[in-house]
Structure formats: C-alpha cells, structure tokens
Amino acid sequence: MLQSYFPFLPEGAKPINNHVAIYRHDGEIVFYTSSGPIYSCRQDDHYGFRLAQAIVVTQTATTAPEMARALDINKTTVYRNVERYQKDGPSGLIIKRPHAPHKLDRSKIRRAQSLLDRGYSLRAVGRKTGVTEGCIRYAIKKGRLERGEKEGLEKLKSPSQRSVEDSRCKSGIGVKREEERVLASKGKIFEAAPEFTANEAVRYAGVLMALPVLAQVGLLEAGRKAYGALQNGFYGLRSVLLTLAFMALLRFKTPEQFKRSNPGELGIILGLDRAPEVKTLRRKLREMGLRDKAGDFLTFLSRKWTAADKDVIGFAYIDGHVRAYHGRKHKLPKTHVARRRLCMPATTDFWVNDADCEPLFFVTAEANDGLLSMLEKEIIPELKELCAGRVTLVFDREGWSPKSFQKWFKAGIDVITYRKGSYDPWPAYCFIEVESQVCGKAVTYLLAERSVQINGHWFREVRRLCDSGHQTSIITTRQDLDFEQVARRMFFRWNQENFFRYMREEYALDHMVTNTVEPADVERLVPNPAKKEKSNQLKKLRRHLEKLKSDYGEKALQNSGDLACVKTQIGELENQIEQSRVEMRAIAAKTAVKHLLSRHEIVRLETERKKLTDGIKMICYRTETSMLNLVAPFFTRSTEEGRAFLKSVFQQPADIIPDTKEKKLLIRFHTMPTPRENHALQRLCEIITEVSYVYPGTDLKMVFSTQ
Secondary structure, three states: OHHHHOOOOOOOOEEOOOOOEEEEEOOEEEEEEOOEEEEEEEOOOHHHHHHHHHHHHHHOOOOHHHHHHHHOOOHHHHHHHHHHHHHHHHHHHOOOOOOOOOOOOHHHHHHHHHHHHOOOOHHHHHHHHOOOHHHHHHHHHOOOOOOOOOOOOOOOEOHHHHHHHHHOOOOOOOOOOHHHHHHHHOOOOOOOOOOOOOEEEEOOHHHHHHHHHHHHHOHHHHHHHHHOOOOOOOOOHHHHHHHHHHHHHOOOOOHHHHHHOOHHHHHHHHOOOOOOOHHHHHHHHHHHHHOOOHHHHHHHHHHHHHHHOHHHHOEEEEEEEEEEOOOOOOOOOEEEEOOOOEEEEEEEEEEEEOOOOOEEEEEEOOOOOOHHHHHHHHHHHHHHHHOOOOEEEEEOHHHOOHHHHHHHHHOOEEEEEEOOOOOOOOOHHHOEEEEEEEOOEEEEEEEEEEEEEEOOEEEEEEEEEOOOOOEEEEEEOOOOOOHHHHHHHHHOOHHHHHHHHHHHHHHOOOOOOOOOEEEOOOOOEEEOHHHHHHHHHHHHHHHHHHHHHHHHHHHHHHOOOOHHHHHHHHHHHHHHHHHHHHHHHHOOOEEEHHHOOOHHHOEEEOOHHHHHHHHHHHHHHHHHHHHHHHHHHHOOOHHHHHHHHHHHHHOOOEEEEEEOOOOEEEEEEOOOOOHHHHHHHHHHHHHHHHOOOEOOOOOOEEEEEEO
C-alpha cells in the first residue's frame, strides 16, 4: 500500500512506482521518496527537467520507461539524458543552444497549416511539405498544428446525410433545385448552371479525373460546333454530353442502368441536384437525332484529331464490324456474322483507325455492302478530305481487287493487304530471319519478297514463313517501305480486332440505342429470289438425272429391266434441264427491293442516335488511351493492367470540396487497394492538376489529390 512507502505524501501526488512519486503544483515538479522530497525544478526549466530524469533514474529504483510515462515524454529521451549524466555528469546535460525542430521548421509549419486549413489529407500535407505523415500527426498531437477545415468551407456531408436529404425531397428523389426546375419547365432558363457543395465519399467521383482529357479530345467543342444548344430546359447540351460520356466511362451499358444507381450521387458529379431521368435522357437524345447533325459531330472530331498529328493518317486500318439485329418487328438485310458463324439480319459499320489503331471515323453500309464497295463510295473520299498526301490503306482479303489497287495507286492511295486465292509456295532458302517490334514486344519473322504480276498488274509481294510451314502472302503497292515494315504494318491490323472486342465488351458497341427505324432506299438492288428458286429447281432436276443414269447403268450391266423406258426418261429430263437453264439465264441476278417488299417494310435502323453515341464512345476510348500513356510506366503489362486500373479509378469514391474564395474544386480520392495503384493515382492526379482545367460552366479550377 502507498502508506507503507510514502508516509508524508502531499495531496494530488501520483506514484511513479512503489518507491517514487511525482507532485506538480504551481508550475513546479517535485519528486518524493519515503523519506520525503529529493528533487524539485520548474516545469519550464529545461536543464533542471533533464537533470531530474537522470538523478531519479540513477539514484532510485525507477526505470527509464516508468519515468517517461510519468513525464509524458519518449523513453528514448530519458535513456539519452541518463547516458549523458553518467558519462559527463551534470555538465553533460547542458545544451548550448535551444533545440529547434529539424524536420518541421517555421516555414514548413506555416505551409502545413495552410494545407490542413484547405482540407488536404495528412498524407498529402506530408508529401507537399517534404515530411512523413507520422511527422504531421506528431505535430498535431503536440499542438504545433491544428487539423480543421478552412474558414468559409462547408462541412463535408456524409453519404448517409445525403441519402436522408435526397429521400425527403418533396418533388422527387434528390430534387433540391425546385425553383430552377419550375422556370425550366416554362422555358425561362437556358440550362442549369453547375453548383458544387462539400461532400464526402461521393460514389463514381473518380470519373471527374477524365473530364479535362475529354475536353482536350474534343467532346464539348464538337458538341457545340454540331448542335449549338438544345431546347431551353434544366438539362442542356453540356450536361447531356457529360452524362453520356460518364455513362460510357463508368460502363453503364444502357441508360436504363441508371435506375440502379443513386441519382443524387450522379448529380453531384454533374454539379446538379440529381442526374437526368432515363426518359429525360432519351428525350434529349431524340431531340439531337432529329437535327441530323451526327455526321458533322464525327467530321469535326476526325479533322481535329488528324490536324493535331498528321502522321497518324499515314496508315489507315479498315475493317467491318457487324451489329446483329435480334428483333422480329422489322425485316433487315442479312449478312454473315463471323464471330457467330451465322447469316443474320444485321447492320455493318466500317471503321477507320489511324496508324496507332485509334478510331478516326466510321461509315454505315446502306445494306451490308462489301468492303470494296464502301472503300470506293465512302472511305477513300473521306480520307482524301482529311489528308492531302498519300495514304496507305491496310485491310483484309475482303477488299481484294488488283484492278482497284492500280486505280487507287494513281489517285495517291496505297494498299497493304493479304493476297487472296491460291499461290505456289516459295523455296525455304528465300526466307531470311528479321527482328521486329509489335506493341513494344520483340518478335522474329522469316520473310522474303518478290515482284509479282497479278491480272496484268505488277505488285510487291512479301511472304512470311510460319513455323507450320504455311506461307502468309502480303501484297502492297508501297515500294519505299522495308519488307519488315510491310509485314509489321499488316500484322498490326490485329490491334483493330482487339479494339472491336474491347469496345463490344466494355463500351457496349453493339447495343441498340433505339429500335426506331427510318425509310431505306427502295431502289436498292438485292439478290433476286426468283433466280434462286429457279436455281434450286435446276439442282433437283440434275440430281434426278444423275439417279436415272445410275439406274440405267446398273440395269444395262445386269441386262435386266426396260432400258428403253429409262432412256426415254433421261432424254426428257435433259430437255427440261436445258430449258430451265435458258429460263434462269433470262432472270436478272438482282432486282430492286421495292418489287419484293411493301414500301413500309423497306426500312433500316435509325443511324443518327447510333452515330452520336458511338462517336462519344470513340472519344471515351481515346481519352482512356491518353490517360493510359500517363500511367503505363507503373505497370508491367501496361495495356491490360493500365486499362483495368483506369476503370477502377473512374469508379473510385472521392471527396468533392469547392473553394469559392480560391476558385478551386478539390477532388480528393480515397485510397486504392495496393501501394502501386496509389502511387500511379498520385502521379496521375499531379499531371491532370497541372492542366489547370476549369469545370465547364463555373470558374472553379479542378485540383486532384489523394488522401
């Protein structure tokens, strides 16, 4: 008990252990043992304070950790003072100059306090001041720094608070700007202006990281050039374009999927009280579709991209993408869907990608016309508009036509394509080993080249000898390229196939924005079904003739049966076949579709809204690629891991903190699962912040940071 060790202990004293107690009173510290006080000093006497630690530890049965707990200091400090006392005596505890912080000096303290006042996280404050997060926390603990929001900033609303507020709105979930909506319903406001409040952990706020890049790629600029403005209302052109772009980046396949997300949370990203309803978004899309400006929208984008880098149009990769139609309401032209190995009702789009396989533009075939036809009518004229110099087209065997190649060559268009048809193999000694680079990876080819004449025209042929012994033939009109470059450019075409697959899976490229149809060309020629029917009849007659001849030969061999009757039947059947052949030649191979269907049945799926939404998906893909180039150094498999990382960044929650005085909009990301991802996110935040992009419709510069 204390009474047995401390018979004369003042009231308020606290024992350090069973032998020593400490008493604080009027700024003085006194140490007691059972015999009474043994040492005292002022609390502001630094030398006396250090001497007390050394004397009490060395002269009593008190340990350094016990002393440190009693004085609320680090035990390392007590050990150091005891060691100096034992080595040099009381003089060893004299410090000639006062100890100043060697990490957080006065300038860093001011800088750190300013950042804390502006709402920066402790990690961000430590990084910007050049110290560790632990150093900042220790300074806050000692009272040298104060953590709090800057005066004038709102307190962050938590997700639960926002959920309660949204549910209590009388006009609908998240509808808080009621006066503006009433004015918008009367057409008295042009478009609701973005307004931001301080919110914590906003879901999908990470997609705001892509906004400066979306603007740089041309989303808002192309929209203004093509559409100008939409009808007066709460949601205008800016909010609709941003909603569609964010929807694509967040992997919302259809507008209906918005129903599964909190509209208030999505509205915060747009600077509005809530995101538009599905019916509102579809109504706006219909308004834009009726203006017939999607072509201008796509043309502006392709010209902007080619003007930024003329070299990307030097090589143009062209391939068709078939969008199957599964409905039964309308009759659409059929075509072969390669990935399903079926002939189905479908619409064919032909995409043109640049030298880096980034999308440039696409055209929709009227009735699933072939690649060669679309090259002549649509693609080459558009490429000539985009580029004044020579362009090299790279495509597969579907566009094979040596006669067209020579005509295009004279017009300034070169080609690289696979050779179609059969050809004799070259001797193995003709091939040499060549090293190349494909997508940053080293590859080795066995290549050979010759000049060949095909259908009276001379071409350059490059062949690759595969491990299986197969020889892949490439035909080109380019004479200035090294044969390794010809092969590399041809095989690089597989990146376009990967592009289609990625767009189908991630951006729902095959999704039908609307099931609305529009009139199609009634004079369009289609295969004549009468000729097909006559051809089937002719095949049946020929099969019957073959059977009769077989029966006649068998009976003649066995010398049995009525051979004269069978011979007569064979003669009559041959006459029928000859007559059917003459009739089939008289039937036209193709006929106008108006002779087969009623005018109301001759339709095609609406193209305007599909062009617009696919154009926005092109912008989003290019935006993702631009950001991928920034984070690629942080990932070994940059393409696969980088795009997966960006997808997770777009869906990452973040705090949104507006600062109207400093005209800044802080987007503070929450931590990601791994240090590598956090490091990549931090670097990405720094780069995007340097752009100094101002959120559209406000004067707030976007600032990105991590916690």
